[in-house]
Amino acid sequence: MNIERAPEPTTTEPAGRDTRKVRVAVVFGGRSGEHSVSCATAAGVLRAIDRDAYDVVPVGITRDGRWVLAPDDPALLEGGRAEITADGAQVLVPFGDAPAPLVVAEPGEVPHQLGAVDVVLPLLHGPFGEDGTIQGLLEMAGTRYVGSGVLASAAAMDKHYMKIILAGQLLPVGPYTVITPRMWRTDKAAALDAVASLGFPVFVKPARAGSSLGISRVERPEDLEAAVLEAQRHDPKVVVEGAINGREIECAVLEGHGDDAPRTSVPGEIVLDTPAAGFYDYETKYLDTAPLTMAIPADLPEDVVARVQQLAGQAFEALGCEGLARVDFFYTDHGDVVINEVNTMPGFTPYSMYPALWEASGLPYPELIDELVSLALERSAGLR
Numbered sequence: 344m345n346i347e348r349a350p351e352p353t354t355t356e357p358a359g360r361d362t363r364k365v366r367v368a369v370v371f372g373g374r375s376g377e378h379s380v381s382c383a384t385a386a387g388v389l390r391a392i393d394r395d396a397y398d399v400v401p402v403g404i405t406r407d408g409r410w411v412l413a414p415d416d417p418a419l420l421e422g423g424r425a426e427i428t429a430d431g432a433q434v435l436v437p438f439g440d441a442p443a444p445l446v447v448a449e450p451g452e453v454p455h456q457l458g459a460v461d462v463v464l465p466l467l468h469g470p471f472g473e474d475g476t477i478q479g480l481l482e483m484a485g486t487r488y489v490g491s492g493v494l495a496s497a498a499a500m501d502k503h504y505m506k507i508i509l510a511g512q513l514l515p516v517g518p519y520t521v522i523t524p525r526m527w528r529t530d531k532a533a534a535l536d537a538v539a540s541l542g543f544p545v546f547v548k549p550a551r552a553g554s555s556l557g558i559s560r561v562e563r564p565e566d567l568e569a570a571v572l573e574a575q576r577h578d579p580k581v582v583v584e585g586a587i588n589g590r591e592i593e594c595a596v597l598e599g600h601g602d603d604a605p606r607t608s609v610p611g612e613i614v615l616d617t618p619a620a621g622f623y624d625y626e627t628k629y630l631d632t633a634p635l636t637m638a639i640p641a642d643l644p645e646d647v648v649a650r651v652q653q654l655a656g657q658a659f660e661a662l663g664c665e666g667l668a669r670v671d672f673f674y675t676d677h678g679d680v681v682i683n684e685v686n687t688m689p690g691f692t693p694y695s696m697y698p699a700l701w702e703a704s705g706l707p708y709p710e711l712i713d714e715l716v717s718l719a720l721e722r723s724a725g726l727r
């Protein structure tokens with residue numbers, strides 16, 4: 344990505360609703376395996392965001408990391424197969440004082456300014472989006488953005504460090520072991536032994552991927568090596584977890600205003616109608632090939648609902664999340680509630696679990712977007 348110092352801003356006034364509309368750059372696409380999912384999310388946001396309150400600047404990131412002005416046309420971004428191409432004018436992210444002006448360069452042209460962006464809404468999942476990297480870039484540019492900061496994003500993205508942080512604050516996580524690339528190269532036998540001690544079946548996962556990419560459920564030791572190699576295609580570091588028998592429960596968390604505690608939604612449940620793949624995989628989640636139902640609210644005893652909500656809020660705070668997160672659980676056959684993972688940029692189409700949970704909790708999608716932008720505008724840039 345090109346980073347170039349911007350010409351002096353023509354507008355130096357920070358935006359206020361009274362002077363001009365708040366300018367929101369909606370950023371999507373990106374370098375991860377979840378490129379098209381991100382585009383679909385952007386389509387939902389572009390349709391729903393309140394145009395009377397916000398000036399919207401759609402910014403796409405190509406798979407090779409270029410930032411381009413994207414058409415403000417949801418129809419082009421839907422369907423789960425959309426691709427951001429480098430056709431649009433290039434967007435340059437400047438470093439400087441907030442609010443950072445976004446600079447646009449048409450091919451062969453002198454860059455011109457698009458105006459100060461008040462807040463960036465990074466609708467990016469997975470590596471280079473949900474993992475702290477774009478958050479770091481925006482911190483450097485002095486721009487406010489929706490969602491968690493660098494550390495919380497990076498820690499929640501990494502299934503290894505996420506568990507360390509949660510367990511360090513005595514929150515319940517399942518049994519697991521980690522296979523680093525060096526362990527795999529130098530002492531594969533020890534790595535395989537550590538896995539065997541978890542007992543089969545196990546789930547083999549890239550430490551930092553998402554959307555179930557590279558994840559396999561392994562029933563027998565002889566299938567383990569292939570699963571590790573598959574996971575390593577997505578991330579050199581692999582996490583192996585003991586399989587947990589239970590229901591999949593998810594809870595949405597929204598940061599509180601001021602000193603208020605994080606808010607939690609009613610819990611929902613992922614119910615596979617035909618659990619053919621044995622688990623909730625990429626196709627199932629995003630490509631409509633296998634039917635699944637989101638049961639909202641999940642049919643759970645009251646005390647379990649309270650436990651899920653309490654743990655969701657605690658996990659959010661344990662990781663230092665900001666803005667939003669979806670905390671995913673197993674409600675085991677033994678009645679335990681175990682945290683599976685924390686997603687700092689959960690699926691966010693109008694039909695995704697996170698917005699649907701808020702809808703069921705009394706916060707409709709357009710208002711949810713408004714809440715998130717407001718939370719981002721409330722907070723200061725830099726250490727907080």
Ligand SMILES: Nc1ncnc2c1ncn2[C@@H]1O[C@H](COP(=O)(O)OP(=O)(O)O)[C@@H](O)[C@H]1O
Pocket residue numbers: 517546548552553554555556558584585586587588591622623624671683684
């Ligand atoms: N330890 C586990 N026990 C049972 N099922 C699991 C386990 N880990 C993952 N799964 C299944 O695999 C799916 C994807 O795993 P997850 O860790 O949520 O990955 P992702 O970050 O890609 O969403 C889960 O939704 C669940 O269905």
Ligand SMILES: [Mg+2]
Pocket residue numbers: 555671684
């Ligand atoms: Mg998951």
